[in-house]
Amino acid sequence: MMPTDSRSADAAVIALRAHHLVCMLTYIGKGYTPGFVSNYDRIVAAVDGGCVIRIVEGPDDICEPLARDENAHCHRCSVDWRDRQAATALSDLLGRDFNPGASIGLDDEDVRQMRQAFQHGKLRAPCTGCQWNALCTGVAAAGFKDARIKPSAVPPEACS
Numbered sequence: 001m002m003p004t005d006s007r008s009a010d011a012a013v014i015a016l017r018a019h020h021l022v023c024m025l026t027y028i029g030k031g032y033t034p035g036f037v038s039n040y041d042r043i044v045a046a047v048d049g050g051c052v053i054r055i056v057e058g059p060d061d062i063c064e065p066l067a068r069d070e071n072a073h074c075h076r077c078s079v080d081w082r083d084r085q086a087a088t089a090l091s092d093l094l095g096r097d098f099n100p101g102a103s104i105g106l107d108d109e110d111v112r113q114m115r116q117a118f119q120h121g122k123l124r125a126p127c128t129g130c131q132w133n134a135l136c137t138g139v140a141a142a143g144f145k146d147a148r149i150k151p152s153a154v155p156p157e158a159c160s
């Protein structure tokens with residue numbers, strides 16, 4: 001992956017826009033293109049492995065396969081709006097800063113709380129108008145059994 005703009009220049013740090021922390025909860029290997037999915041799989045494994053996450057503004061490491069197209073939705077202000085909604089909701093839930101520039105790690109307890117909040121609608125503000133809304137609602141309703149993020153499933157070597 002070639003980092004550009006706000007994306008990560010450090011292989012051990014994953015650059016994510018805030019709403020993608022919410023999206024990762026219900027990621028089941030579906031996405032816009034095969035390249036998008038394989039890149040997303042790598043990032044989920046790294047986050048599972050405990051890599052540091054740096055919150056960025058605009059296109060991030062998940063957007064990377066799409067964002068070189070200047071017309072990609074990743075560049076739209078509506079997506080920035082999702083990030084602001086997510087940063088506020090995550091900060092309220094976990095008591096930490098999720099705005100651009102923050103460095104965070106997610107542990108099992110964080111993901112458990114995020115899943116529970118998502119199921120109860122407390123992390124759904126970023127989802128307004130999203131084309132994946134029904135799919136994500138279904139994944140949560142099924143107890144996240146098909147979600148690819150599996151806390152503690154991957155050792156820390158995934159960061160390097």
Ligand code: SF4
Nearest residue numbers: 023127130132133136
């Ligand atoms: S509905 Fe859209 S914004 Fe919400 S978690 Fe799913 S993909 Fe992310």
